[in-house]
Amino acid sequence: MASRPEFCITTAIPYANGKPHIGHAYERIATDAIARFQRLDGRDVFFITGMDEHGLKMQQTAGKEGITPQLLADRTAAQFDEMGTLLNARADHVIRTTEPRHYEASRAIWEAMEKRGDIYLAKYSGWYSVREEAYFDEGEIATGADGARLSPNGTPVEWVEEESYFFRLSAYAERLLAHYEANPQFVTPAHYFNEIKAFVHRGLQDLSISRTTFNWGVPVPGNDKHVMYVWVDALTNYITACGYPDTTARDWHYWPADAHVIGKDITRFHSIFWPAFLMSAGIEIPKQIVVHGFLFNRGEKMSKSVGNVISPETLASHYGVDQLRYFFLREVPFGHDGNYSHEAIVNRTNADLANDLGNLAQRSLSMINKNCEGRAPVPGDLTAADREILDAAYALPAKTREAMKEFALHQMLADIWKVVADANRYFAGEEPWAKRKTDFARMGTILWTTAEVIRVVAIMAQPVIPASAEKLLDLVGVAADARKFANATSASAITGGSVLPTPVPVFPRYVETEQVNGEGPKPKSA
């Protein structure tokens, strides 16, 4: 059915009880960049995101605001939708867990697990802290001075027994380990995979997968007193999006997903619970769990009490969408935690985008515009220097594919910008402005070579800075249908004599506005 290789990628689905923050923006941008990369590389890409809208917290947050959980979910979903548009990172498909089709999918996977014999009804019991809304193990409980039982955080706990459905997770430890063994890249980076393996090696207990203390969730089939544990419901979104349980659905062929992009805090849910559920239900397991780190504001977690909360919209509007995308993906080694600050963003985007790439384009295209009647020069014989820089550019598709195998977006950008830096050295070394007077034809060859390098670089940079790359490609006269990675070769090179538009700067420099204390306007605390 599919004529092209497929690539299905997802973000985690944000919990809908709060508006988007930097972490959500980062994950969406990174996933979008990967999706765009694969699409430009010729794959049939299905990019899924969604919203996790059930659970106690939703019910509580809505209650505090005096609205229904559904209304809260609708409001938050709209905010995330706007974020996707703003960041130029819209997904192909958005799945919300309150949709009827998702109820159907959740019931179906539950029934499949039940049919397998992996779900049973029992009592969940333990020491429960009402204040912390959490259970604690016997070993964690301390006895206070008055003999009262206390949680590790000092809050009173009481013995609670609750009827609950359990998933026979304990039966899956060995199958999971076998799967890890057979798929050494299942969780990446390896650091997180090791922790998961260690966790499973210690043995798995059965998992409580229903709740009776609230009702904002998917009812358990055949027992309305229970709603499904929010993770059963949430993880299932990925297959709902592909049409489950209808395996003849239009998009079912995209499953299993090639990559679930997630934050490091939810690695366990995606690497242990989710594969176990799928094994039980007889559904294929996603190929890779791709874990990213957290972003910190000057090393500190963003929080209201610290007063360093900044919205993605603020950053995007202040520095530019592509600038923000570039900064996040270039500055933070993917899979690691990272930091952002006003200085770091300005430094990075000015240096790489405005100075290196933007200025290279402007200086070369301006010369073409002024000296070649606005037409791409016809190159003469290429010198060794010309060939060297061109070959470096033409090597980028293969090189960046290697980086993308490891989801090393930062490495991909480093590879591309190495060519940009070399192109600046090439340009300065060849001095086309001097050749203009001594060897006009040679000047044309230098300018053509530089424009050709810019063409290839712009094609390769599209996943990260889509809007800006599009402008650059317009400036070097590339047709809309010639912007795939397959076009990043000499076969699609700029045709000498073709008309080019008047160049305009693509990346504005960020200039600090002078103030008494030397600090310009900037997003609060950035």
Place this chain on the structure above:
RNA sequence: GGCGGGGUAGCUCAGUUGGUUAGAGCACGGGAAUCAUAAUCCUGGGGUCGGGGGUUCGAAUCCCUCCCCCGCUACCA
């Protein structure tokens, strides 16, 4: 406590079959050029490679020990 990761230039980091004067980018100093978004190019300074001990002709790289930081150690998501 257990398991794992890490401490290398002002900043972010690269650097393991041990080997010539320890590297990159950014930041900083000097110079060149003037096509260009005061952008670019060249060049320089700067590091007891966490502390100590050991193996070796030779260690950031191997061994021992000590100090410090971080992650995981299940049902809030």
